[in-house]
Amino acid sequence: MRNFDEWFATLKKSIASYKYYTDFNKVVRNVEQYKIELNILNALVGSKNIEQDFEDIVTRYPETLKCIPF
Numbered sequence: 001m002r003n004f005d006e007w008f009a010t011l012k013k014s015i016a017s018y019k020y021y022t023d024f025n026k027v028v029r030n031v032e033q034y035k036i037e038l039n040i041l042n043a044l045v046g047s048k049n050i051e052q053d054f055e056d057i058v059t060r061y062p063e064t065l066k067c068i069p070f
Contacts (some may be wrong), residue, residue: 034067041067 011021018024031038040061047053 005008037064037067038060040064 040057041064043051043057044053
């Protein structure tokens with residue numbers, strides 16, 4: 001498992017903030033737009049058979065495919 005404190009400690013100081021790399025307003029808009037679909041897909045977290053469980057979810061809830069980039 002990755003130790004994030006250790007990893008962050010290796011990053012160098014920069015004039016760029018996280019906002020430089022990520023448009024957080026866009027992230028929030030997209031999450032709101034696909035909130036239900038993302039929550040359905042959260043059922044895959046910790047799955048022992050993720051591929052089959054994913055296929056089952058997509059079959060039962062095809063709208064979940066809207067939030068997966070192809």
